[in-house]
Amino acid sequence: MLTAQHDSSTKRQTRRVSPSGKSSCPSAAGSPPATILVLLLVCGLAGGCTWARKLTSRSESQARELADLAQQAQVRGESEEALDLLNEAVQKNPNDAEIHRQIARILLDQGDGDTAITHLRRAVACNPDDTQCHVQLAGVLFREGRQEAAEAAVNAALETDPVNIEALMLRADLAEHLGQDSVALGTYHQILSCDPGNNEAKLGAATIQIMAEKPKRAAPLLRSLCQCADATPQLQAEAEWVLGIAYGQESRWADAAESLSAALPLRKQGTADDWYRLAYSRYRAGDLQRARESLLNALSLAPEHQNALAMAAVLNSRNIDADRAVILAGLPASSVPAPPGWQVPVAE
Numbered sequence: 001m002l003t004a005q006h007d008s009s010t011k012r013q014t015r016r017v018s019p020s021g022k023s024s025c026p027s028a029a030g031s032p033p034a035t036i037l038v039l040l041l042v043c044g045l046a047g048g049c050t051w052a053r054k055l056t057s058r059s060e061s062q063a064r065e066l067a068d069l070a071q072q073a074q075v076r077g078e079s080e081e082a083l084d085l086l087n088e089a090v091q092k093n094p095n096d097a098e099i100h101r102q103i104a105r106i107l108l109d110q111g112d113g114d115t116a117i118t119h120l121r122r123a124v125a126c127n128p129d130d131t132q133c134h135v136q137l138a139g140v141l142f143r144e145g146r147q148e149a150a151e152a153a154v155n156a157a158l159e160t161d162p163v164n165i166e167a168l169m170l171r172a173d174l175a176e177h178l179g180q181d182s183v184a185l186g187t188y189h190q191i192l193s194c195d196p197g198n199n200e201a202k203l204g205a206a207t208i209q210i211m212a213e214k215p216k217r218a219a220p221l222l223r224s225l226c227q228c229a230d231a232t233p234q235l236q237a238e239a240e241w242v243l244g245i246a247y248g249q250e251s252r253w254a255d256a257a258e259s260l261s262a263a264l265p266l267r268k269q270g271t272a273d274d275w276y277r278l279a280y281s282r283y284r285a286g287d288l289q290r291a292r293e294s295l296l297n298a299l300s301l302a303p304e305h306q307n308a309l310a311m312a313a314v315l316n317s318r319n320i321d322a323d324r325a326v327i328l329a330g331l332p333a334s335s336v337p338a339p340p341g342w343q344v345p346v347a348e
Contacts, residue, residue, distance in 0.1 A: 079106055097126040097133055113144045131161040138170050150174060163194050172204055181208050199231045207242055215246035237266030248342045253285035272302035277339040307337040
Protein backbone atom coordinates (compact mmCIF):
# COMPACT_ATOMS: atom_id res chain seq x y z
CA MET A 1 0.00 0.00 0.00
CA LEU A 2 2.73 2.37 0.82
CA THR A 3 4.33 1.63 -2.50
CA ALA A 4 1.09 2.25 -4.32
CA GLN A 5 0.50 5.54 -2.52
CA HIS A 6 4.04 6.64 -3.24
CA ASP A 7 3.65 5.79 -6.92
CA SER A 8 0.36 7.67 -7.04
CA SER A 9 1.92 10.71 -5.38
CA THR A 10 4.86 10.56 -7.68
CA LYS A 11 2.57 10.49 -10.66
CA ARG A 12 0.64 13.52 -9.39
CA GLN A 13 3.87 15.44 -8.96
CA THR A 14 5.31 14.39 -12.30
CA ARG A 15 5.12 17.16 -14.89
CA ARG A 16 3.06 16.64 -17.93
CA VAL A 17 5.21 16.37 -20.99
CA SER A 18 4.09 17.26 -24.47
CA PRO A 19 4.62 14.94 -27.35
CA SER A 20 7.68 16.94 -28.26
CA GLY A 21 9.17 16.27 -24.90
CA LYS A 22 8.88 19.83 -23.65
CA SER A 23 7.15 20.66 -20.43
CA SER A 24 3.61 21.94 -20.75
CA CYS A 25 3.60 23.52 -17.30
CA PRO A 26 2.57 27.27 -17.44
CA SER A 27 5.41 28.27 -15.15
CA ALA A 28 8.07 26.52 -17.11
CA ALA A 29 11.08 28.51 -18.28
CA GLY A 30 10.00 28.98 -21.91
CA SER A 31 7.86 31.79 -23.38
CA PRO A 32 6.91 34.45 -20.81
CA PRO A 33 3.35 34.31 -19.47
CA ALA A 34 0.77 36.47 -21.25
CA THR A 35 0.27 38.59 -18.13
CA ILE A 36 3.94 39.47 -18.04
CA LEU A 37 3.87 40.40 -21.74
CA VAL A 38 0.93 42.74 -21.18
CA LEU A 39 2.66 44.35 -18.23
CA LEU A 40 5.83 44.84 -20.22
CA LEU A 41 3.87 46.39 -23.10
CA VAL A 42 1.97 48.75 -20.81
CA CYS A 43 5.15 49.82 -19.07
CA GLY A 44 6.82 50.43 -22.40
CA LEU A 45 3.92 52.55 -23.64
CA ALA A 46 3.77 54.46 -20.38
CA GLY A 47 7.45 55.17 -20.60
CA GLY A 48 7.04 56.33 -24.17
CA CYS A 49 4.11 58.62 -23.27
CA THR A 50 6.08 60.09 -20.39
CA TRP A 51 9.02 60.71 -22.70
CA ALA A 52 6.75 62.33 -25.29
CA ARG A 53 5.17 64.55 -22.65
CA LYS A 54 8.56 65.63 -21.42
CA LEU A 55 9.67 66.39 -24.97
CA THR A 56 6.50 68.42 -25.66
CA SER A 57 6.82 70.28 -22.39
CA ARG A 58 10.44 71.07 -23.18
CA SER A 59 9.51 72.41 -26.64
CA GLU A 60 6.77 74.57 -25.16
CA SER A 61 9.15 75.92 -22.54
CA GLN A 62 11.78 76.71 -25.17
CA ALA A 63 9.16 78.45 -27.31
CA ARG A 64 8.12 80.62 -24.37
CA GLU A 65 11.71 81.54 -23.63
CA LEU A 66 12.23 82.56 -27.24
CA ALA A 67 9.02 84.60 -27.19
CA ASP A 68 10.22 86.41 -24.05
CA LEU A 69 13.53 87.19 -25.75
CA ALA A 70 11.60 88.48 -28.74
CA GLN A 71 9.60 90.77 -26.49
CA GLN A 72 12.83 92.19 -25.08
CA ALA A 73 14.16 92.70 -28.59
CA GLN A 74 11.01 94.63 -29.51
CA VAL A 75 11.45 96.87 -26.49
CA ARG A 76 14.95 97.63 -27.77
CA GLY A 77 13.49 98.44 -31.18
CA GLU A 78 15.03 95.39 -32.86
CA SER A 79 11.98 94.19 -34.77
CA GLU A 80 13.84 91.93 -37.19
CA GLU A 81 15.63 90.15 -34.34
CA ALA A 82 12.28 89.77 -32.56
CA LEU A 83 10.69 88.32 -35.69
CA ASP A 84 13.51 85.80 -36.13
CA LEU A 85 13.14 84.67 -32.51
CA LEU A 86 9.40 84.32 -32.86
CA ASN A 87 9.69 82.31 -36.06
CA GLU A 88 12.03 79.95 -34.24
CA ALA A 89 9.60 79.81 -31.33
CA VAL A 90 6.64 78.94 -33.52
CA GLN A 91 8.59 76.07 -35.06
CA LYS A 92 9.09 74.60 -31.61
CA ASN A 93 5.45 75.10 -30.64
CA PRO A 94 3.16 75.82 -33.61
CA ASN A 95 0.09 75.63 -31.35
CA ASP A 96 0.88 78.70 -29.24
CA ALA A 97 -1.75 81.27 -30.24
CA GLU A 98 -0.01 84.14 -28.47
CA ILE A 99 3.21 83.62 -30.43
CA HIS A 100 1.25 83.81 -33.68
CA ARG A 101 -0.34 87.05 -32.46
CA GLN A 102 3.08 88.50 -31.57
CA ILE A 103 4.33 87.70 -35.05
CA ALA A 104 1.22 89.30 -36.57
CA ARG A 105 1.75 92.54 -34.64
CA ILE A 106 5.31 92.92 -35.95
CA LEU A 107 4.23 92.07 -39.50
CA LEU A 108 1.48 94.70 -39.35
CA ASP A 109 4.02 97.30 -38.26
CA GLN A 110 6.07 96.30 -41.28
CA GLY A 111 3.07 96.63 -43.58
CA ASP A 112 2.74 92.90 -44.33
CA GLY A 113 -0.98 92.53 -43.73
CA ASP A 114 -1.42 89.31 -45.72
CA THR A 115 1.13 87.31 -43.73
CA ALA A 116 -0.16 88.84 -40.50
CA ILE A 117 -3.65 87.60 -41.35
CA THR A 118 -2.26 84.10 -41.95
CA HIS A 119 -0.75 84.04 -38.46
CA LEU A 120 -3.92 85.44 -36.89
CA ARG A 121 -5.94 82.70 -38.56
CA ARG A 122 -3.54 80.17 -37.06
CA ALA A 123 -3.99 81.80 -33.67
CA VAL A 124 -7.75 81.40 -34.01
CA ALA A 125 -7.32 77.75 -35.03
CA CYS A 126 -5.10 77.14 -32.00
CA ASN A 127 -7.56 78.74 -29.59
CA PRO A 128 -11.04 79.05 -31.14
CA ASP A 129 -12.62 80.06 -27.81
CA ASP A 130 -10.35 83.11 -27.37
CA THR A 131 -12.51 86.11 -28.22
CA GLN A 132 -9.53 88.44 -28.59
CA CYS A 133 -8.02 86.25 -31.31
CA HIS A 134 -11.22 86.66 -33.35
CA VAL A 135 -11.41 90.40 -32.60
CA GLN A 136 -7.82 91.04 -33.63
CA LEU A 137 -8.31 89.07 -36.84
CA ALA A 138 -11.54 90.97 -37.59
CA GLY A 139 -9.87 94.34 -37.06
CA VAL A 140 -7.00 93.55 -39.42
CA LEU A 141 -9.34 92.14 -42.06
CA PHE A 142 -11.46 95.30 -41.85
CA ARG A 143 -8.43 97.57 -42.23
CA GLU A 144 -7.25 95.47 -45.17
CA GLY A 145 -10.60 95.98 -46.92
CA ARG A 146 -11.84 92.41 -46.55
CA GLN A 147 -15.27 93.30 -45.21
CA GLU A 148 -16.95 89.93 -45.70
CA ALA A 149 -14.20 88.02 -43.92
CA ALA A 150 -14.09 90.68 -41.20
CA GLU A 151 -17.82 90.30 -40.61
CA ALA A 152 -17.41 86.52 -40.23
CA ALA A 153 -14.61 87.04 -37.70
CA VAL A 154 -16.72 89.55 -35.74
CA ASN A 155 -19.62 87.09 -35.65
CA ALA A 156 -17.27 84.38 -34.37
CA ALA A 157 -16.04 86.72 -31.64
CA LEU A 158 -19.58 87.55 -30.55
CA GLU A 159 -20.47 83.86 -30.47
CA THR A 160 -17.82 83.36 -27.79
CA ASP A 161 -18.68 86.63 -25.99
CA PRO A 162 -21.96 88.31 -27.06
CA VAL A 163 -21.27 91.51 -25.10
CA ASN A 164 -17.64 92.05 -26.05
CA ILE A 165 -17.47 95.82 -26.52
CA GLU A 166 -14.55 95.78 -28.95
CA ALA A 167 -16.30 93.24 -31.18
CA LEU A 168 -19.54 95.25 -31.06
CA MET A 169 -17.69 98.44 -32.02
CA LEU A 170 -16.20 96.60 -34.98
CA ARG A 171 -19.66 95.41 -36.00
CA ALA A 172 -20.92 99.01 -35.87
CA ASP A 173 -17.95 100.27 -37.89
CA LEU A 174 -18.50 97.56 -40.50
CA ALA A 175 -22.19 98.37 -40.73
CA GLU A 176 -21.49 102.08 -41.24
CA HIS A 177 -18.89 101.27 -43.88
CA LEU A 178 -21.43 99.12 -45.73
CA GLY A 179 -24.13 101.81 -45.47
CA GLN A 180 -26.19 99.82 -42.96
CA ASP A 181 -26.92 102.77 -40.68
CA SER A 182 -29.84 101.12 -38.88
CA VAL A 183 -27.65 98.14 -37.96
CA ALA A 184 -24.86 100.45 -36.82
CA LEU A 185 -27.22 102.57 -34.72
CA GLY A 186 -28.75 99.49 -33.10
CA THR A 187 -25.28 98.18 -32.30
CA TYR A 188 -24.24 101.49 -30.73
CA HIS A 189 -27.35 101.40 -28.54
CA GLN A 190 -26.50 97.80 -27.57
CA ILE A 191 -23.04 98.96 -26.53
CA LEU A 192 -24.49 101.83 -24.48
CA SER A 193 -26.88 99.45 -22.74
CA CYS A 194 -23.84 97.45 -21.58
CA ASP A 195 -21.50 100.40 -21.11
CA PRO A 196 -23.43 103.68 -20.67
CA GLY A 197 -20.22 105.70 -20.45
CA ASN A 198 -18.80 104.56 -23.77
CA ASN A 199 -17.95 107.87 -25.45
CA GLU A 200 -17.09 106.38 -28.85
CA ALA A 201 -20.50 104.72 -29.03
CA LYS A 202 -22.19 108.00 -28.06
CA LEU A 203 -20.40 109.85 -30.83
CA GLY A 204 -21.15 107.09 -33.33
CA ALA A 205 -24.87 107.07 -32.50
CA ALA A 206 -25.09 110.87 -32.59
CA THR A 207 -23.30 111.06 -35.94
CA ILE A 208 -25.77 108.64 -37.51
CA GLN A 209 -28.66 110.70 -36.12
CA ILE A 210 -27.14 113.81 -37.68
CA MET A 211 -26.80 112.05 -41.03
CA ALA A 212 -30.49 111.17 -40.73
CA GLU A 213 -31.16 114.88 -39.93
CA LYS A 214 -32.47 114.17 -36.44
CA PRO A 215 -30.54 116.82 -34.49
CA LYS A 216 -32.82 116.82 -31.45
CA ARG A 217 -31.91 113.17 -30.78
CA ALA A 218 -28.21 113.75 -31.38
CA ALA A 219 -27.68 117.01 -29.47
CA PRO A 220 -28.09 115.64 -25.90
CA LEU A 221 -25.49 112.92 -26.54
CA LEU A 222 -23.12 115.44 -28.08
CA ARG A 223 -23.48 118.00 -25.29
CA SER A 224 -22.75 115.33 -22.69
CA LEU A 225 -19.62 114.36 -24.61
CA CYS A 226 -18.43 117.96 -24.85
CA GLN A 227 -18.69 118.26 -21.07
CA CYS A 228 -17.27 114.81 -20.26
CA ALA A 229 -14.02 115.01 -18.31
CA ASP A 230 -13.10 111.46 -19.33
CA ALA A 231 -13.33 112.15 -23.07
CA THR A 232 -10.10 112.77 -24.94
CA PRO A 233 -9.54 116.25 -26.40
CA GLN A 234 -9.80 114.77 -29.89
CA LEU A 235 -13.13 113.11 -29.09
CA GLN A 236 -14.45 116.30 -27.50
CA ALA A 237 -13.43 118.29 -30.57
CA GLU A 238 -15.23 115.86 -32.85
CA ALA A 239 -18.34 115.99 -30.65
CA GLU A 240 -18.23 119.80 -30.69
CA TRP A 241 -17.97 119.76 -34.47
CA VAL A 242 -20.92 117.42 -34.94
CA LEU A 243 -22.89 119.48 -32.42
CA GLY A 244 -22.27 122.53 -34.61
CA ILE A 245 -23.77 120.65 -37.54
CA ALA A 246 -26.76 119.71 -35.35
CA TYR A 247 -27.32 123.38 -34.49
CA GLY A 248 -27.15 124.26 -38.17
CA GLN A 249 -29.86 121.72 -38.94
CA GLU A 250 -32.03 123.59 -36.43
CA SER A 251 -31.08 126.94 -38.00
CA ARG A 252 -29.34 128.00 -34.78
CA TRP A 253 -26.59 129.66 -36.81
CA ALA A 254 -24.84 131.62 -34.07
CA ASP A 255 -24.63 128.48 -31.91
CA ALA A 256 -23.45 126.49 -34.91
CA ALA A 257 -20.68 128.99 -35.64
CA GLU A 258 -19.58 128.99 -32.01
CA SER A 259 -19.32 125.18 -31.81
CA LEU A 260 -17.59 124.85 -35.18
CA SER A 261 -15.05 127.56 -34.45
CA ALA A 262 -14.24 125.96 -31.07
CA ALA A 263 -13.73 122.54 -32.67
CA LEU A 264 -11.88 123.42 -35.87
CA PRO A 265 -8.44 124.20 -34.36
CA LEU A 266 -8.48 120.84 -32.54
CA ARG A 267 -9.43 118.71 -35.52
CA LYS A 268 -6.66 116.60 -37.05
CA GLN A 269 -6.67 118.61 -40.25
CA GLY A 270 -8.99 121.45 -41.15
CA THR A 271 -9.99 121.05 -44.79
CA ALA A 272 -11.36 123.61 -47.20
CA ASP A 273 -14.79 122.04 -46.71
CA ASP A 274 -14.47 122.52 -42.93
CA TRP A 275 -13.57 126.17 -43.28
CA TYR A 276 -16.39 126.68 -45.76
CA ARG A 277 -18.89 125.17 -43.30
CA LEU A 278 -17.74 127.63 -40.65
CA ALA A 279 -17.90 130.48 -43.14
CA TYR A 280 -21.44 129.49 -44.11
CA SER A 281 -22.65 129.35 -40.51
CA ARG A 282 -21.19 132.81 -39.85
CA TYR A 283 -22.72 134.11 -43.06
CA ARG A 284 -26.15 132.81 -42.07
CA ALA A 285 -25.71 134.27 -38.57
CA GLY A 286 -25.05 137.66 -40.18
CA ASP A 287 -21.39 137.84 -39.07
CA LEU A 288 -20.13 138.77 -42.53
CA GLN A 289 -16.65 139.94 -41.53
CA ARG A 290 -15.77 136.70 -39.80
CA ALA A 291 -17.48 134.76 -42.58
CA ARG A 292 -15.04 136.36 -45.02
CA GLU A 293 -12.07 135.41 -42.78
CA SER A 294 -13.16 131.77 -42.75
CA LEU A 295 -13.79 131.90 -46.47
CA LEU A 296 -10.24 133.11 -47.14
CA ASN A 297 -8.91 130.10 -45.21
CA ALA A 298 -11.04 127.80 -47.36
CA LEU A 299 -9.82 129.37 -50.59
CA SER A 300 -6.20 129.29 -49.47
CA LEU A 301 -6.50 125.52 -49.14
CA ALA A 302 -8.54 125.04 -52.32
CA PRO A 303 -8.53 128.05 -54.66
CA GLU A 304 -11.03 126.35 -57.01
CA HIS A 305 -13.53 125.47 -54.25
CA GLN A 306 -16.81 126.15 -56.08
CA ASN A 307 -19.00 126.80 -53.03
CA ALA A 308 -16.42 129.15 -51.54
CA LEU A 309 -16.15 131.06 -54.83
CA ALA A 310 -19.93 131.45 -54.92
CA MET A 311 -19.98 132.87 -51.40
CA ALA A 312 -17.07 135.16 -52.21
CA ALA A 313 -19.03 136.58 -55.14
CA VAL A 314 -21.94 137.40 -52.85
CA LEU A 315 -19.73 138.93 -50.16
CA ASN A 316 -17.76 140.98 -52.66
CA SER A 317 -21.00 142.49 -53.89
CA ARG A 318 -21.68 143.93 -50.45
CA ASN A 319 -20.16 146.87 -48.63
CA ILE A 320 -18.80 145.29 -45.45
CA ASP A 321 -17.47 147.35 -42.60
CA ALA A 322 -14.07 145.80 -41.71
CA ASP A 323 -14.09 147.20 -38.19
CA ARG A 324 -17.20 145.50 -36.92
CA ALA A 325 -19.44 142.53 -37.58
CA VAL A 326 -22.33 143.53 -39.80
CA ILE A 327 -25.68 141.91 -39.13
CA LEU A 328 -27.98 142.14 -42.14
CA ALA A 329 -31.54 140.93 -42.31
CA GLY A 330 -32.74 138.78 -45.16
CA LEU A 331 -29.34 137.56 -46.40
CA PRO A 332 -29.72 135.69 -49.69
CA ALA A 333 -29.05 132.16 -48.41
CA SER A 334 -30.32 130.58 -51.61
CA SER A 335 -27.52 132.21 -53.60
CA VAL A 336 -24.85 130.61 -51.42
CA PRO A 337 -24.54 126.80 -51.59
CA ALA A 338 -25.14 125.04 -48.28
CA PRO A 339 -22.64 122.43 -47.00
CA PRO A 340 -23.84 118.80 -46.87
CA GLY A 341 -26.46 118.20 -44.20
CA TRP A 342 -27.73 121.77 -44.16
CA GLN A 343 -30.81 122.45 -46.24
CA VAL A 344 -31.40 125.91 -47.65
CA PRO A 345 -34.91 127.21 -46.82
CA VAL A 346 -36.97 127.46 -50.02
CA ALA A 347 -38.69 130.70 -48.95
CA GLU A 348 -35.47 132.73 -48.79
